[in-house]
Amino acid sequence: MQKLIDTIRRREARCGIIGLGYVGLPLALEFARAGLHTVGIDVDPAKVDAITAGRSYITDVHDAEIKEQVDAGRFRATTDFAVIAELDTINICVPTPLRKTKDPDLTYVVAAVNEIRRYLRRGQLVILESTTYPGTTEEVVQPTLESGGLEVGRDFWLAFSPERIDPGNARFNTRNIPKVVGGVTPHCTAVAAALYEQSVETVVPVSSPRVAEMVKLLENTFRSVNIGLVNEVALMCHALGLNVWEVIEAAKTKPFGFMAFYPGPGLGGHCIPIDPFYLSWKAKMNGFEPRFIELAGHINEGMPRFVVEKVTDALNRHRKSVRGARIHVLGVAYKAGVNDVRESPALSVMRILAEKGAELSYSDPYVPAIREDGFELDASPLENGSLGNIDCVVVLTDHREFDYDRVVKTAPLVVDTRNALRGLEGDHIVRL
Numbered sequence: 001m002q003k004l005i006d007t008i009r010r011r012e013a014r015c016g017i018i019g020l021g022y023v024g025l026p027l028a029l030e031f032a033r034a035g036l037h038t039v040g041i042d043v044d045p046a047k048v049d050a051i052t053a054g055r056s057y058i059t060d061v062h063d064a065e066i067k068e069q070v071d072a073g074r075f076r077a078t079t080d081f082a083v084i085a086e087l088d089t090i091n092i093c094v095p096t097p098l099r100k101t102k103d104p105d106l107t108y109v110v111a112a113v114n115e116i117r118r119y120l121r122r123g124q125l126v127i128l129e130s131t132t133y134p135g136t137t138e139e140v141v142q143p144t145l146e147s148g149g150l151e152v153g154r155d156f157w158l159a160f161s162p163e164r165i166d167p168g169n170a171r172f173n174t175r176n177i178p179k180v181v182g183g184v185t186p187h188c189t190a191v192a193a194a195l196y197e198q199s200v201e202t203v204v205p206v207s208s209p210r211v212a213e214m215v216k217l218l219e220n221t222f223r224s225v226n227i228g229l230v231n232e233v234a235l236m237c238h239a240l241g242l243n244v245w246e247v248i249e250a251a252k253t254k255p256f257g258f259m260a261f262y263p264g265p266g267l268g269g270h271c272i273p274i275d276p277f278y279l280s281w282k283a284k285m286n287g288f289e290p291r292f293i294e295l296a297g298h299i300n301e302g303m304p305r306f307v308v309e310k311v312t313d314a315l316n317r318h319r320k321s322v323r324g325a326r327i328h329v330l331g332v333a334y335k336a337g338v339n340d341v342r343e344s345p346a347l348s349v350m351r352i353l354a355e356k357g358a359e360l361s362y363s364d365p366y367v368p369a370i371r372e373d374g375f376e377l378d379a380s381p382l383e384n385g386s387l388g389n390i391d392c393v394v395v396l397t398d399h400r401e402f403d404y405d406r407v408v409k410t411a412p413l414v415v416d417t418r419n420a421l422r423g424l425e426g427d428h429i430v431r432l
């Protein structure tokens with residue numbers, strides 16, 4: 001154990017990151033910046049080619065950051081898993097989606113672990129970072145890695161460390177977000193902590209991988225449940241004729257005991273709509289019926305339909321039906337400032353509007369085209385006069401790049417689901 005810790009501290013460790021997406025690429029760059037020799041392994045050759053060419057495919061990462069590390073010889077990418085044999089540490093950052101039944105889909109984790117198992121040798125450290133249910137590291141990863149005869153805590157080290165990155169967040173990043181680490185044995189925790197200490201400001205050791213897995217799910221369940229609560233409050237305010245945004249702004253002046261969450265068209269991204277169901281599934285497997293998770297999921301998943309109802313009512317007041325209406329969507333990414341449309345509620349709203357016969361167009365400075373969910377749409381830029389022949393604009397993602405003032409001046413009707421039009425007035429504005 002001490003040998004690997006010393007190698008890491010001398011910055012002589014060779015580190016591998018499996019999965020170079022929103023989580024893996026920033027982590028790999030942080031390791032490389034710390035002076036660790038880092039290799040990224042991804043099954044997607046397009047990502048490997050982009051990195052080799054010093055090109056980023058993630059909003060928060062600039063081309064120059066990749067190029068600097070690649071040119072310095074500290075970072076490279078490959079599709080060849082055989083490189084694992086030469087590595088000292090391996091971080092797994094592959095997707096953990098849900099199946100249609102809302103059961104965990106560990107296919108990507110299992111595939112990555114099987115590859116590691118082929119090349120695993122004495123003295124290596126393996127860390128799972130993909131969000132997953134409590135028990136995955138010890139019940140799924142450990143048995144596979146040990147099936148070749150090596151033993152965890154004696155021959156190799158294994159830990160779980162949840163990734164807490166928040167894409168689009170200018171203040172908190174891989175470096176300054178504290179890193180929770182739980183190893184299968186205390187030695188595993190010590191080696192994993194030593195690795196992160198090279199590139200992350202604060203490391204928080206916990207007693208086991210299960211605790212570390214649960215920490216991440218508590219954090220994201222907390223968000224999902226609070227967003228569910230505030231979405232329900234938005235529905236209540238609608239019924240009571242109150243402006244939910246004004247209520248939240250005033251409530252948040254309380255200096256203790258209240259934390260502001262905001263309603264919207266629904267949950268999106270690869271975390272909040274998914275992770276709580278990993279916990280829910282595991283709880284049910286153990287005979288526990290979680291209620292908050294299911295209820296929040298139910299309310300949050302109903303928000304796109306509520307938005308469509310708002311659009312329908314607004315058009316109705318203008319003597320128009322959704323069928324045939326020209327509806328322009330502002331923002332399709334799941335949140336402001338990112339190019340990620342995974343699970344984006346905008347796609348759900350657009351799908352329902354399309355099913356009702358609306359003619360859809362959209363603008364999004366981060367998403368030039370949508371080629372999923374049955375859509376084949378290219379973004380149209382917001383130019384002077386471009387909203388002239390539109391019946392209704394729906395703000396679904398509050399990107400800062402939009403000129404909301406001009407939108408309000410040129411569109412006949414605007415439905416705002418994000419309070420992007422705060423401070424702007426007009427009879428033709430409909431707020432969530």
Ligand SMILES: NC(=O)c1ccc[n+]([C@@H]2O[C@H](COP(=O)([O-])OP(=O)(O)OC[C@H]3O[C@@H](n4cnc5c(N)ncnc54)[C@H](O)[C@@H]3O)[C@@H](O)[C@H]2O)c1
Nearest residue numbers: 019020021022023042043044093094096111112130131163
């Ligand atoms: N995106 C976020 O904001 C965020 C934040 C915290 C945690 N997470 C968690 O981190 C994990 C990764 O999420 P992400 O957003 O980076 O996903 P992503 O889809 O952006 O990236 C995953 C990468 O893994 C690659 N991959 C898939 N299978 C592979 C395999 N077998 N071997 C090698 N590469 C493989 C894919 O090609 C892709 O490049 C998930 O568990 C997610 O829940 C994500």
